[in-house]
Amino acid sequence: MAADRDQVLETIQSYVDLVGKGTADDILALYAEGATVEDPVGTEVRTTRESIREFYAAIEPLEQESRLVSARVAGNEAAFQFELITRVGEQTYTLAPIDVMTFDDAAKITTMRAFWSNADMDISG
Amino acid sequence: MAADRDQVLETIQSYVDLVGKGTADDILALYAEGATVEDPVGTEVRTTRESIREFYAAIEPLEQESRLVSARVAGNEAAFQFELITRVGEQTYTLAPIDVMTFDDAAKITTMRAFWSNADMDISG
Numbered sequence: 001m002a003a004d005r006d007q008v009l010e011t012i013q014s015y016v017d018l019v020g021k022g023t024a025d026d027i028l029a030l031y032a033e034g035a036t037v038e039d040p041v042g043t044e045v046r047t048t049r050e051s052i053r054e055f056y057a058a059i060e061p062l063e064q065e066s067r068l069v070s071a072r073v074a075g076n077e078a079a080f081q082f083e084l085i086t087r088v089g090e091q092t093y094t095l096a097p098i099d100v101m102t103f104d105d106a107a108k109i110t111t112m113r114a115f116w117s118n119a120d121m122d123i124s125g
Numbered sequence: 126m127a128a129d130r131d132q133v134l135e136t137i138q139s140y141v142d143l144v145g146k147g148t149a150d151d152i153l154a155l156y157a158e159g160a161t162v163e164d165p166v167g168t169e170v171r172t173t174r175e176s177i178r179e180f181y182a183a184i185e186p187l188e189q190e191s192r193l194v195s196a197r198v199a200g201n202e203a204a205f206q207f208e209l210i211t212r213v214g215e216q217t218y219t220l221a222p223i224d225v226m227t228f229d230d231a232a233k234i235t236t237m238r239a240f241w242s243n244a245d246m247d248i249s250g
Contacts (some may be wrong), residue, residue, distance in 0.1 A: 005242070005244065012144070028140075030135055036231035040199045041199035041200065041202050042199050042200035042201075042202070069195075070194075070206060070220060070221070070223070072206075072223045072240040072241050072242070072245055073240070073242055073244075074165045074167050074239075074241065074242055075166065075167035075238045076167075077167070077240065078157060078168050078218035078240060079204060079223035079225060079240040080223070081195060081197075081206060081223070092190035096197075097194070098195070098197045098206070098223060100204060100240075114199075115198070115199045115202065115203060115204035115225075116197050116199060117130070117197070117198055117199055119130065119198075120197060
């Protein structure tokens, strides 16, 4: 059994939309029980629901826009690039990470790993 | 110890260039001993030098162009998207996979996993 490709693409699109405009709980609803988050890759892996919630709660109040750039699905795994624009006062922070996710058969996220570093952050304003 | 970010980016650029225009042996030289290749993700992992060589030898005679679209490095790991254009007679096949690689401290590739599926192949001509 594999997750349906269209369902996986739908989860990815929802994830990108919600990182921009959703609540931490909205995002958490896309994750399967027992899911893990490593963002950015190389930092400690979040393995509990609370620690994942905390991660997204930190960006929830920010003024952000997001858009999916490109997604590639291979069975129950996918990689995609998205752009996240954050406005803080006069400053605009633009980051376009490449995320790698695995999914369960219902296309819920089981693992998320985000590839980016500070060198990829554009600051203007 | 971690691989140097610039060296990792250089390996990625060389990889993309050589997939387009290099020989199987040129590409193999970017891989560390004991490296593994899974292309596309979900297919059997190639674990021997010969099986990796065979993989790249199959595309060596093709008329191809390649370019790096975007790369994100996080420590000894990276994800990047590249475009590969293959011309066979009148037909043009365009594929833009997202590859995920890990590197040793000399920025040689230790694992490669390529995210794409047939649905991502554009055929024209």
